[in-house]
Amino acid sequence: MKLLLAEDEKELSNALVAILKHSSYTVDAVYDGQDALDYILTSDYDGIIMDIMMPHLEGTEVLKIIREKGISTPVLLLTAKSETEEKIKGLDLGADDYLTKPFEMGELLARIRAMTRRKADFAPNNLSCGNLELDRASYELKTPGHEPVRIVGREFQMLEMLMETPGRVVSVDSFMDRIWADGEADVNVVWVYISNLRKKLSALEATCEIKASRGVGYSMHEKV
Template sequence: MRLLIAEDEKSLSRALAAILTRNNYSVDTVYDGEAALEYLEATNYDGLILDVMMPKMDGITVLKTLRARGNTTPVLILSARSEIDDKVLGLDSGANDYLTKPFDAKELLARIRAITRIQNIGTSSQITYGNITLDCATYELSSASGSFKLANREFQMMELLISNPTHLIPTQRFLEKIWGYDSDVEIHVVWVYISYLRKKLDALGATIQIKAVRNAGYFLEEKA
């Protein structure tokens, strides 16, 4: 699950990213409202953690703009403002929840689980292609032969592939979605994770395979 943190206090942003990463979320961070909108236009996020007081564009304006564009990404506002009127403004502007600073990490995680759960009501957590099933709730890749619990980045790569079978996914897309726009990770790392997934698919006796297109990307297809 991928989240965007829009928080201009960099020490808090780093702390949030560390908490979420330890709990198997992938995280991008931005430090102003304009950057938040740019990231949200370029990437589909499962949730947004949004500060109110930010440079260039405040959080409420970001939220109103987001909703006006039809973007339904779940939003949790984080703010030092604890007055009822501030909470009402945030919720009326389109936020799914509002949490005041300081906060406990356990409560933050519970609030994130709640808003993303609401977004996914009625949607199966399992994706199947060929004889392989990916459970997005447990990170398990399975077949009738057994199962593997995938590491976070393995899961995100497999989710992207199995959600778009037969569609070529550029290598750069993997880097941007999983490691983030600002990451200095080299492109060969994508191949390393593809190799891990191929080995797991082989061990499961998969009827599907990950194919590569040289200098372009990867796609999932059923074996002939």
């Protein structure tokens, strides 16, 4: 499970990263709001832990932007005791939970488990883009008038990442971190799988396509 930690107090950030990694999470750590936004827009996370008061962009500003873009990744805000109004603002903007500093590490881990469980509970069974539908239960890829194609394994995982938020760029590093976490594959394997998926979309006469953003990653878009 992959988390983003956005916390500008580097000593606290280092301690949290060590504990989260010890608890079997993969963690990216950033120290300001702009970097947090850049990482969220180009990577795929199971949860985000974000301090409210950060340089460049505050946590609530980052939250507002990602929710407006349709990114529903669970967000846990870290707040100081004096930031009551900011807590309310964060919850109104779509934060899933907040934790007041100082906090016990055990409580942080419990809050993370709770919010990532909620994400799984509310994840839709079907993902769609244009006339294309991916059934997460049956692993079938469908378009009207065509026989469904069963898609499994890493191809399914890649397509799921692309279709969770159509239009959002998924970086090659995100694919590698999530699907080839053992680090044994070369990054070129991503292109091979993308090529195979494109052939399946073409055979199904899908009205959406996988686009490449040179040097950044891939995204799913409806054809114009």
